[in-house]
Amino acid sequence: xxxxxxxxxxxxxxxxxxxxxxxxxxxxxxxxxxxxxxxxxxxxxxxxxxxxxxxxxxxxxxxxxxxxxxxxxxxxxxxxxxxxxxxxxxxxxxxxxxxxxxxxxxxxxxxxx
Amino acid sequence: xxxxxxxxxxxxxxxxxxxxxxxxxxxxxxxxxxxxxxxxxxxxxxxxxxxxxxxxxxxxxxxxxxxxxxxxxxxxxxxxxxxxxxxxxxxxxxxxxxxxxxxxxxxxxxxxxxx
Numbered sequence: 001x002x003x004x005x006x007x008x009x010x011x012x013x014x015x016x017x018x019x020x021x022x023x024x025x026x027x028x029x030x031x032x033x034x035x036x037x038x039x040x041x042x043x044x045x046x047x048x049x050x051x052x053x054x055x056x057x058x059x060x061x062x063x064x065x066x067x068x069x070x071x072x073x074x075x076x077x078x079x080x081x082x083x084x085x086x087x088x089x090x091x092x093x094x095x096x097x098x099x100x101x102x103x104x105x106x107x108x109x110x111x112x113x
Numbered sequence: 114x115x116x117x118x119x120x121x122x123x124x125x126x127x128x129x130x131x132x133x134x135x136x137x138x139x140x141x142x143x144x145x146x147x148x149x150x151x152x153x154x155x156x157x158x159x160x161x162x163x164x165x166x167x168x169x170x171x172x173x174x175x176x177x178x179x180x181x182x183x184x185x186x187x188x189x190x191x192x193x194x195x196x197x198x199x200x201x202x203x204x205x206x207x208x209x210x211x212x213x214x215x216x217x218x219x220x221x222x223x224x225x226x227x228x
Contacts (some may be wrong), residue, residue, distance in 0.1 A: 004155075036219075041221070042221055043117070043203060043219035043220050043221040043222055044156070044203065044205075044219040045219065046216060046217065089155065089156070100146070100158050100161065100169050100171065101148075101156070101158065101217070102158075103155035103156050103157075104155055105154065105155045106155055
């Protein structure tokens with residue numbers, strides 16, 4: 001089956017620190033990969049995506065590269081802000097499998113001044 | 114811009130009661146998805162509809178049913194509620210059911226608490 005594994009949180013960083021949230025996956029087909037962000041009390045928002053190997057998704061200073069050889073899609077940001085505090089979900093969709101997402105368990109990020 | 118609207122935002126029920134959750138997709142979106150997110154858990158896909166027909170089914174209990182109406186809004190009906198049904202229920206919508214290139218838009222969710 002399909003599954004997504006994320007590093008456990010919470011991750012606590014100081015403002016302007018470098019962020020990495022690891023994500024690896026297993027998939028029965030050819031997946032597209034996503035990072036979603038969930039702010040307190042809000043729904044999931046698409047942060048970035050990559051649809052094929054070696055693609056880099058980027059948005060709001062966040063980046064993730066689709067690495068087929070390591071089945072990974074790690075999320076990075078060079079300098080986090082307090083406003084980045086949220087829960088981050090890695091997810092995949094199998095190409096041709098509609099929009100049925102398989103999520104990781106989420107990683108809570110806390111950024112402090 | 115209009116987003117996915119879910120109602121109610123919060124719902125408190127007792128065991129064995131029934132609940133109905135509503136989802137209004139983004140205008141012109143014809144596909145709706147339901148996800149369940151338990152406390153501290155990842156969202157789990159329940160069911161989806163495209164053009165008023167069920168398009169996919171995930172881990173939805175038999176006690177739950179859902180449908181999509183002619184105006185594309187969807188309702189999730191939950192009967193014989195159990196304590197374990199307490200969760201955040203997300204609805205998402207998209208234009209068309211297929212392909213990872215179609216962007217999914219999520220609502221803010223309905224927080225269901227079963228006492």
